[in-house]
Each structure stands twice: as C-alpha cells, then as structure tokens.
Amino acid sequence: MNPTPSQVAALVLEATGGGESVHTAVVVDASDSSLVGRRWWVSGDRQGGTLGSAELDRVVARGLVGLFAGRGATAALSRNFVYEEKGGEATAAVYIEAHHPAPALVIVGAGHIAVPLSRLGAMLGLRVVVLDDREEYATEGRFPDAADLRVIDFRDPFAETPLARQDRVVLVTRGHRFDYECLVRVLRMPEAPCYIGMIGSRRRVRATHEKLLADGLGTSDLRRVRAPIGLDLGGQSPTEIALAIAAEIVMLGAGGTGTPLAEKERIVERFFAD
C-alpha cells in the first residue's frame, strides 16, 4: 500500500520529536505515469513505501545528501531523476522534503522580554526552552508556548540543556553577571549555537566584552555575540523588543539584511524619478 500523506506526516512528527531527521519523497511526474503519487520515506536506517521502482528509490536515496547539503532547516525541492527500468532509461520528477527536529530557542531569563519572545519563537516553529533560577517566573502560566521550562543554577546553567549548532540562545537574565556566566560557557562550547544574543546597553556590552577578553577569549569570540541584541526597530516595550530579537533571528537564519525592502528596492527613485 502506498503510504498516505497523513501516515507519513505522523511518522515525521514522531521521528523529529525524537530527534531524528526524515526525508520524504513523492513522484509528481514520470515517464511511467502509474508512478505519479507513489511515496517513499527514509529516516536513518529505517525506510518505507516506494516510488514505484526499487531502482528509482536507490537513485533518489543516493542523491539526498548532495541535494540538501548546506540546508539546515526543513527544506523542499523537486528534481528530475533518470533511472534504469527494464533495460531502458526512465525519468521521474520527484518532490522531496527534508524534515529536521525543530531548532531550539533557549531563552535564559524568564522575565518580561521572555514572555512575548517565547510566543514569537513558537510561532516561528522553534522549540522554545526557558531557563531561570527563579521557580516563580519559569511557570507554565507565563509560558504556555514553551516546550520546556527549567529551573537552573547559574553556576552551571546548561547542565540539563544540551545546545546544538542549529539552536539559538538569547540571554535576557535579570542581571548582567548572570548573562556573562551563560555567555562565557556558550562561547567555550565546541559546537556552539548558531545564534548567541545578549541584551544590554552599549556600556554594559562593552564591559562584558572587556571581561571576556580578560578571561582569555578573543575578539573573534566577541564577534560571535549579537550584543546589543536585536534589530534597530526603535521599539521600547517588552513585546517590541522581543519582536526585534525574533526579527534578527529570522534575518540571520534566512540570510536577509534587515534593510527595509522599500529602501533596498527604491522603486520611486529608480522608476519614477522627476
């Protein structure tokens, strides 16, 4: 039986929830039209379904690594494949999705900025984790969208929160001393998260950087820290600041510049000059 999209979706959710990646493929066009709609999936050493030809399954499986190289997040594409069938060449257009476990947004500090940032992070498809040493702040009532809430000790803040390369860390604790404790640990991780942001005024950030250098880190480490955190949106409220942080996370993940599109495109100046 050809697995249905619903069946494959259930499998993808189960696998990614358990930390596994899954590739799913479906034939959308083929020289043998009976293959259209046939579906195959692979996750580690498990696989199921078929694209209608064992040889086509193999050709697609071999192509997966190269096709998705450098695409960290969930990605989708279509490609034409040529495969051997009954002594001749057959072709099939195959649509493939790569599903990965959702990257984590680890918010350290469960204060007023963390509340809207947790919501925005969940809306963006991130697995939100909130850490604080104050039990009364890291509550489900305040963070209904968080996948995980943990009461931590700032002497070892990530003891139970392993961080991976695709994760994002936002340091918004109640004191710069705590932000610093977290920051120095994150920077010393061999596989540090791709986004490390820390809140603070220019003066505070400068003081933090001076301390990092004194503690033996280099300027290349300082450059890895987005501080002060967020895009310059001008907002002041916790929600506005959370939006500026979320915008920076999206921008860096998607390779944007943060420039307003109207200024980038300059339609009036370019096409309607006086």
Place this chain on the structure above:
Amino acid sequence: MTDTEILTALTELREPAVLATVVATRGSTPRKVGARMLVGERGVVCGTVGGGCGEGEVVEAALELLQGGRPRTVRVDLLDEPTSWSPAVCGGTMDVFIERANC
C-alpha cells in the same frame, strides 16, 4: 503556518481531504516550493499556496479530486497585467501537486 502545524493537521483530519503542495515555481510567486494547503469538501482546511485567484484554481482542482481521479500537477499562472488589480500580479507560475491526503 509552520511545518509542524501542517503535519499535525494532516494527522488530525476527520474527513477526506486533498493535500496541495507547491512543488516548483518560476518567476515571482507568493509562496515558495514546499508551501502546503489542505482542502476538504467545504474548502480550505488549513495552510495556503499563496491566496488570490491562483489558489482558487487549486481549490477547485482539489475539490474535483475529492470526487475521484488520480493525483496530478496543477500549473497556476500568475502572469496577469499588474495594472489589472487582479490578485495574481506576482508575475510567475507555480506547479502545485494535488493528491488525496488520507485515503
């Protein structure tokens, strides 16, 4: 709608539905490859492949497929004149694959 949301919706369907997926685009299109939408007998259940009249064509084809037929690709043309104020002013075309989602 995030990947997880559409996957969850797929697993929680209570009625026969069609999954529509943008599998290829040329030129400027509102959604990119991988955008998905679920269509039930009463219309769109969730997700979008771009909105506007392009999406209307896909919904119609999906409703037809609910009555029977084989999975297929619907080519949607978004090449109307920009000044026509039609919703399809993006300037591209997209291929949307439609198939039965749960049976």
